[in-house]
Amino acid sequence: MEIIDRKIRETVDIKEPHKRAVILAKHLSKIEMQIKDTETQVKLLEHSPDGLKIIVEKLDPGYVLRKGQTVVLTKLLGRYIQFDCIVLGEKPGNLFLLQINKFLVSNKERKNDRVHPSPEQVWVTNIRTSGVSIDTSMHTIPTYMKINFTDYENRLKKNFDYIKIDIFKHDLDERFQVVRESGKTLFVANTQDRRSYTTLADDDFINLEDEYNTEINQLINMYKTKNIVSEIIMPVIYVNTQNIATPFGYVHIQSRSKPIDIDQVMEIKILTFEMIDRIRESNFILNTGKYKILDLSRDGLKIKITDRELKQHLPHVSGFNFDIFFKMQSAINVLCEIRYLGKDEHDDMILGLLITGFREGDREKFYRSFEILKNTPPKPYHLP
Numbered sequence: 001m002e003i004i005d006r007k008i009r010e011t012v013d014i015k016e017p018h019k020r021a022v023i024l025a026k027h028l029s030k031i032e033m034q035i036k037d038t039e040t041q042v043k044l045l046e047h048s049p050d051g052l053k054i055i056v057e058k059l060d061p062g063y064v065l066r067k068g069q070t071v072v073l074t075k076l077l078g079r080y081i082q083f084d085c086i087v088l089g090e091k092p093g094n095l096f097l098l099q100i101n102k103f104l105v106s107n108k109e110r111k112n113d114r115v116h117p118s119p120e121q122v123w124v125t126n127i128r129t130s131g132v133s134i135d136t137s138m139h140t141i142p143t144y145m146k147i148n149f150t151d152y153e154n155r156l157k158k159n160f161d162y163i164k165i166d167i168f169k170h171d172l173d174e175r176f177q178v179v180r181e182s183g184k185t186l187f188v189a190n191t192q193d194r195r196s197y198t199t200l201a202d203d204d205f206i207n208l209e210d211e212y213n214t215e216i217n218q219l220i221n222m223y224k225t226k227n228i229v230s231e232i233i234m235p236v237i238y239v240n241t242q243n244i245a246t247p248f249g250y251v252h253i254q255s256r257s258k259p260i261d262i263d264q265v266m267e268i269k270i271l272t273f274e275m276i277d278r279i280r281e282s283n284f285i286l287n288t289g290k291y292k293i294l295d296l297s298r299d300g301l302k303i304k305i306t307d308r309e310l311k312q313h314l315p316h317v318s319g320f321n322f323d324i325f326f327k328m329q330s331a332i333n334v335l336c337e338i339r340y341l342g343k344d345e346h347d348d349m350i351l352g353l354l355i356t357g358f359r360e361g362d363r364e365k366f367y368r369s370f371e372i373l374k375n376t377p378p379k380p381y382h383l384p
């Protein structure tokens with residue numbers, strides 16, 4: 001099984017033989033444990049005095065266990081328990097002898113209840129991801145982004161003496177660095193009037209007196225030497241499917257003939273938002289498949305992904321947006337972070353997800369639906 005744990009669970013490997021034996025005898029004897037990332041359970045029947053060998057009964061006759069195979073058993077008993085095992089041999093009656101190589105117990109009790117719903121009770125669909133990771137470390141521009149940059153440059157060219165739309169690069173001077181770090185617009189309406197460097201300073205505009213390290217007089221002289229009357233450096237801020245905002249590019253405008261006024265700045269801002277929406281749409285991937293939830297809690301879930309393209313794409317993203325449907329309920333939109341990736345015996349992807357956000361109003365709806373689900377016994381479900 002292929003596993004990527006992006007957040008390693010805080011566990012202790014129990015080394016003392018008597019502690020292992022007590023846990024097995026007191027808490028796990030005749031108890032069913034899950035084979036991780038499968039829908040198969042085994043029942044623990046016997047254990048050796050040192051707690052390193054166990055005999056289990058395989059409850060699904062169709063699930064294959066072979067000598068030498070590695071298998072991970074899990075159980076939630078207040079604390080999370082995990083045995084990393086190897087199959088030593090098979091006995092009559094679907095019984096198997098396992099060697100425990102790691103006897104792991106979590107340091108903390110799990111905060112929230114976890115349920116194992118049937119596919120008819122709740123499911124995941126409408127998985128929304130970004131096609132290309134857009135961040136401040138980009139060195140090249142994807143083709144669809146270059147097309148959008150060029151289109152909006154051409155639309156603004158007729159109104160200004162100089163216009164350039166590009167991604168931030170490391171060799172840009174301090175003006176661009178301040179825009180990238182602050183996510184705010186640099187606007188100097190009159191480069192030879194010192195008041196223009198501070199009068200518009202608010203949540204959207206940079207106060208150059210406070211945020212620019214170089215002497216303002218040097219900036220004034222630079223503008224005078226280059227015959228620049230007004231300048232705008234506006235950040236291009238991309239908001240991904242996890243609602244994380246990244247200032248990755250800029251709109252740079254200079255006028256050498258006449259001043260730029262605040263109304264023009266607002267028009268440029270509107271066009272910039274329009275351009276970002278087009279970039280988001282071009283970089284947006286929607287998968288409308290219906291995917292099974294293996295377990296669910298108030299703060300996370302584990303799902304099975306069967307779609308080939310999603311299995312190739314999801315290991316390269318940190319999180320995504322999707323809808324949860326509870327039976328007879330409308331969609332609940334959820335943001336998540338990927339904490340765990342694995343594969344089951346059918347090569348389907350198993351994702352462990354931490355819920356990081358909801359659409360407005362959906363959090364309370366999710367908690368209500370979860371409580372109802374938690375108190376509703378699942379109906380028996382048989383795979384076709």
